[in-house]
Amino acid sequence: MTRIAASASREVNTGMALLELKDVSKHFGAIHALTDVSLSLEPGQVMGLMGDNGAGKSTLVKIIAGNFRPTHGTMRMEGGDLSMHRPIDARRHGIEIVHQDLALCDNLSAAANVFLGREIRKGVGPFKILDYAAMYRRAGQIFGELRSETRPRDLVRQMSGGQRQAVAIARTRIADAKIVLMDEPTAAISVRQVAEVLNLVRRLRDHGIAIVFISHRMPDVFSIADRVVVLRRGRKVADKDVAASSPEEVTGLITGAIEYA
Amino acid sequence: MEIQFDDNIKRARFPLLTWLTSRQAFWVTVAVILACIFLSFATNSFATSNNIFNVARNFTFVAIIALGMTIVIITGGIDLSVGSVLCLCSMILAVVMHAGYSIEVGIAASLGTALLIGAINGVLIAYLGIPPFVVTLGMLSIARSLAMVASNNTVVFQFGPDHDKLLFLGGGAWLFGIANPVIYMLALTLLTGFLLHYTRFGRYVFAIGGNEHAAIVTGVPVRRTKLAVYMISALSAGIAGVIETGWLGAVTTNLGSGMELQVIAAAVIGGANLAGGIGTAFGALIGSALIEVIRNSLGLLGVSAFWQGTFIGSFIIIAVTFDRLRNYRSSE
Numbered sequence: 001m002t003r004i005a006a007s008a009s010r011e012v013n014t015g016m017a018l019l020e021l022k023d024v025s026k027h028f029g030a031i032h033a034l035t036d037v038s039l040s041l042e043p044g045q046v047m048g049l050m051g052d053n054g055a056g057k058s059t060l061v062k063i064i065a066g067n068f069r070p071t072h073g074t075m076r077m078e079g080g081d082l083s084m085h086r087p088i089d090a091r092r093h094g095i096e097i098v099h100q101d102l103a104l105c106d107n108l109s110a111a112a113n114v115f116l117g118r119e120i121r122k123g124v125g126p127f128k129i130l131d132y133a134a135m136y137r138r139a140g141q142i143f144g145e146l147r148s149e150t151r152p153r154d155l156v157r158q159m160s161g162g163q164r165q166a167v168a169i170a171r172t173r174i175a176d177a178k179i180v181l182m183d184e185p186t187a188a189i190s191v192r193q194v195a196e197v198l199n200l201v202r203r204l205r206d207h208g209i210a211i212v213f214i215s216h217r218m219p220d221v222f223s224i225a226d227r228v229v230v231l232r233r234g235r236k237v238a239d240k241d242v243a244a245s246s247p248e249e250v251t252g253l254i255t256g257a258i259e260y261a
Numbered sequence: 262m263e264i265q266f267d268d269n270i271k272r273a274r275f276p277l278l279t280w281l282t283s284r285q286a287f288w289v290t291v292a293v294i295l296a297c298i299f300l301s302f303a304t305n306s307f308a309t310s311n312n313i314f315n316v317a318r319n320f321t322f323v324a325i326i327a328l329g330m331t332i333v334i335i336t337g338g339i340d341l342s343v344g345s346v347l348c349l350c351s352m353i354l355a356v357v358m359h360a361g362y363s364i365e366v367g368i369a370a371s372l373g374t375a376l377l378i379g380a381i382n383g384v385l386i387a388y389l390g391i392p393p394f395v396v397t398l399g400m401l402s403i404a405r406s407l408a409m410v411a412s413n414n415t416v417v418f419q420f421g422p423d424h425d426k427l428l429f430l431g432g433g434a435w436l437f438g439i440a441n442p443v444i445y446m447l448a449l450t451l452l453t454g455f456l457l458h459y460t461r462f463g464r465y466v467f468a469i470g471g472n473e474h475a476a477i478v479t480g481v482p483v484r485r486t487k488l489a490v491y492m493i494s495a496l497s498a499g500i501a502g503v504i505e506t507g508w509l510g511a512v513t514t515n516l517g518s519g520m521e522l523q524v525i526a527a528a529v530i531g532g533a534n535l536a537g538g539i540g541t542a543f544g545a546l547i548g549s550a551l552i553e554v555i556r557n558s559l560g561l562l563g564v565s566a567f568w569q570g571t572f573i574g575s576f577i578i579i580a581v582t583f584d585r586l587r588n589y590r591s592s593e
């Protein structure tokens with residue numbers, strides 16, 4: 001989906017966005033973590049979410065992922081009201097989050113991690129056992145779709161950062177996610193692996209999944225995102241196409257040198 | 262390109278052999294076999310059927326509990342109460358049968374008690390978040406004291422109408438002269454191995470030990486699994502208690518005293534990692550076997566019994582250090 005097409009559909013704004021937040025606010029007592037944030041997500045779109053520490057990125061993401069309920073505001077998904085009490089509700093709606101630490105079990109294989117909580121079993125009635133063959137096969141298939149070198153049987157302990165990201169992303173494919181929230185996916189890995197991870201994100205996007213890409217790293221956001229949303233002190237100060245912006249402008253927005261854009 | 266190059270280097274010429282030699286349980290098995298061979302030549306009493314029978318039967322009680330303990334250790338926890346639970350369950354069995362009930366009722370009462378204690382441990386650990394060390398340390402005292410209460414601190418050696426059935430259960434040799442406890446141990450080892458590697462529950466156990474946070478966010482029922490794990494551990498102590506009562510023919514209130522440390526030693530020697538995430542059923546069995554072979558061999562070689570502790574303690578340290586050194590070399 002090209003950037004031009006994305007911005008055109010957003011301008012129309014009467015159609016059903018995949019995810020729509022309207023005037024979402026979150027207060028923790030006297031602390032206003034988020035104030036009147038509105039945004040919308042289209043399928044197959046990568047939205048870069050940027051902002052300094054304490055700007056409200058984590059809070060916004062936790063609200064979308066179902067960890068918090070907004071104090072004010074509404075959320076709609078595919079036109080329908082989105083009311084979530086726990087993370088499992090978000091996952092039922094097809095919203096998956098890839099944490100910064102990837103939430104992987106080092107002592108298990110890649111396939112085991114991909115299917116964690118959703119194991120494939122075979123058997124009759126209450127006598128079910130793990131179907132290793134099916135899990136290895138399906139995991140291998142997904143790694144192939146993501147064009148990753150990860151092998152399903154390998155232990156995660158022995159994997160590189162890029163391969164570990166592939167495992168975490170493969171999990172969202174198993175869950176058949178429609179929206180994937182990625183928290184600092186390129187933060188602590190090498191330069192070569194960054195390229196690998198960005199390619200994984202592109203493969204996800206090609207499947208029509210909407211991605212919220214939280215990052216501090218300007219080059220990565222400008223490389224992969226279609227739109228960039230900047231938060232500062234809990235408010236949205238920018239929501240524009242990446243093509244219509246620049247790293248300097250975004251930096252200014254984050255620090256406050258530029259008020260709005 | 263570089264990834265493929267590394268892959269080719271890492272790919273072993275004999276994958277099965279590489280897998281075997283990377284496992285602690287394999288090396289412990291080698292040690293046990295070598296020790297047995299050595300002892301067969303060094304003494305003329307080791308390789309007798311009587312001695313083998315004794316050795317095999319002696320380590321079964323520790324091994325059965327070590328199976329349950331291994332599962333707990335894989336989740337990153339520990340259960341210090343197993344020795345006391347063994348005593349309490351033996352006492353409940355003895356008291357119930359002594360009162361005239363059948364062996365089935367006695368065993369049901371005994372194992373039911375075990376499950377109850379395990380459930381209490383599990384609820385405190387999994388749902389209230391109290392550290393396993395603390396909860397099971399407390400239960401260690403509580404269970405033993407309850408055993409004394411149940412028996413009024415006397416020895417029970419009359420088991421009512423089903424007395425002989427109980428003695429056969431624990432002391433008989435039903436299959437080709439192999440002691441019954443050995444058969445139970447082998448069956449339970451297979452069952453535990455199956456549970457750990459072929460069921461969803463087993464995978465949850467490993468996941469919780471590997472990264473509990475990851476297990477929670479991916480939807481693994483962590484608290485329920487932990488509760489089950491402590492119930493299994495207590496149950497294994499209960500089963501061992503029932504069998505040991507049958508074998509001994511009598512129950513005293515110091516039964517199983519200090520056994521929790523032997524069981525933990527056996528599990529650790531067999532490859533269970535106290536940090537969690539690693540362990541096998543066979544490891545529990547072979548770790549117990551090694552400890553018993555050491556004990557038996559010291560006796561046959563005429564070494565004073567006072568030295569036993571030094572040898573066993575050293576083996577715990579050696580087994581784990583050996584494993585660490587191997588992993589250290591291959592990891593960086």
